[in-house]
Amino acid sequence: MPVLLFAFLLSIVAALPSLATELVVGKFSAEDLGEWTEKSFRGKTEYSLTKDEGKSVLMAHSVKAGSGLVKKVSIDARKFPVLRWSWKVDHTLKKEDIRKKKGDDFAARVYVVFPRTFFWRMRAINYVWASKMAKDSHARSPYTSNSVIIAVESGDENIKKWVTEERNVYEDYRKVFGEEPPLLGGVAIMTDTDDTQDEATAYYGDIFFEGKLQGAQENVRP
Numbered sequence: 001m002p003v004l005l006f007a008f009l010l011s012i013v014a015a016l017p018s019l020a021t022e023l024v025v026g027k028f029s030a031e032d033l034g035e036w037t038e039k040s041f042r043g044k045t046e047y048s049l050t051k052d053e054g055k056s057v058l059m060a061h062s063v064k065a066g067s068g069l070v071k072k073v074s075i076d077a078r079k080f081p082v083l084r085w086s087w088k089v090d091h092t093l094k095k096e097d098i099r100k101k102k103g104d105d106f107a108a109r110v111y112v113v114f115p116r117t118f119f120w121r122m123r124a125i126n127y128v129w130a131s132k133m134a135k136d137s138h139a140r141s142p143y144t145s146n147s148v149i150i151a152v153e154s155g156d157e158n159i160k161k162w163v164t165e166e167r168n169v170y171e172d173y174r175k176v177f178g179e180e181p182p183l184l185g186g187v188a189i190m191t192d193t194d195d196t197q198d199e200a201t202a203y204y205g206d207i208f209f210e211g212k213l214q215g216a217q218e219n220v221r222p
Contacts, residue, residue, distance in 0.1 A: 023080055025071055025187050026207035028058045033069075040067035042194040050203075052088075053162070058204040060108070060191035068111070068190030075184040075209055081170035082212060083127075085110055086205030088162045092131035095196035098149060101142045105195045106130060108202035111188035112169055114181055122146055123177055126190075127167060129153040129202070138176055148176040162205070169209075 026036070031049050038047070043065025050059045058069075089107040097103025106128040114123040124147040133139065133151035141147035150172065152165050173181040191202045 021211065023073075023075060023209040024206070025073060025209065026058070026085070026189070026204070028204060029056050029206050031056045033058075036069045036071050038067060039070050039188075041192075042066045045191050045193075047189075052203055055205075058189070060189070060202045060204065061200075062191045062193040063199045064193055064197045066105070066190070066192035066194035068109075068188045068192070070186055070188045072186055073184060077170040077173065077181050077184050080209040080211055081168050082210040083110075083112065083167050083169045083207070084165065084210060085207040086162055086164040087129065088203040089129050089159055090201040091159055092129065092154075092156055093193065093196055093198050093200060094131055095198055096131040096133070098130075098133060098139050098142065102195045104142050105192050105198065105200075107191060107200040108204070109188075109190045109192070110165075110204075110207065111186070111190065112184055113186040113188065114173070114183070115185040116182055123173070123181070124148070125150060125169065125172055125176065127152045127165070131155065150176075162203075164205075 028049060033049065045060055045062040045065050045067045047058060047060050047069055049056055087108050092107050093105050095103060096105060108129040109126045111124055111126045116122055126147060127150050130151040133154055135151055135154040138148050138150045141149055152167065153163060170181060187207065189204055191200050193200050
C-alpha cells in the first residue's frame with residue numbers, strides 16, 4: 001500500500017511560493033480542501049470537514065479501509081524544516097504490529113514524501129499515532145524499507161484530546177536515512193484499518209511548515 005502512495009506522489013510534484021515565512025499545506029480551519037487528492041488502496045476511508053470545539057477540522061473515519069488524502073508540494077526542508085499540525089483520535093488500534101504487513105495500520109498518520117528521479121530511491125517518513133510503538137521510536141515499514149514510521153504519539157493517554165505536534169523533518173530525515181534530503185514533494189494524511197480489519201476515527205487540524213521550532217503544546221484546540 002505505501003508503495004502505491006509514493007508512486008502517486010512522484011507523479012504530481014509542483015512548486016509552492018519560495019519567499020513565504022510559513023508554508024501552509026492544510027488550512028482545514030478555513031474549510032479548505034483545495035488541491036488535496038484522494039488516493040484509495042483498499043476500500044475507502046471517509047474524509048470530511050466538520051466542526052469540533054468551534055473550529056472546522058478534517059475528520060477521517062475508516063472501517064476496514066485504507067485510503068488517504070494527498071497534496072503535492074515542493075519544499076526545501078533545509079529552509080522550512082519544521083512541520084506543525086494538530087490531531088485527535090477516538091482510540092488507537094490494538095491489532096497494530098509494525099513487524100507485519102497485516103498489522104501496519106494506525107489511527108492517524110501524516111506522511112512527508114521525498115521523490116527522486118528513480119522510484120526505488122524515493123524516501124518517506126510517516127508520523128503516526130501508535131498503539132504499541134514506543135513514543136519517539138521509529139521502524140522501517142513492513143512494506144518498504146524506503147519508508148520510516150515515527151511514533152509521535154503512543155497509547156491512549158491523550159485520546160479524545162487535541163494534541164499539537166512539531167517535528168524537525170530535516171533532522172528526522174538525516175537521522176533515519178543518513179543522508180541529506182532532496183526536495184519534499186508531497187504531504188499525505190491517512191487513517192487506515194484495512195490490514196487489521198479494524199475501525200478508527202481521527203481528526204486533523206491545520207498543517208504547515210515553518211523555519212524554526214516553537215515548542216509543541218499538548219491538549220490545545222485545533
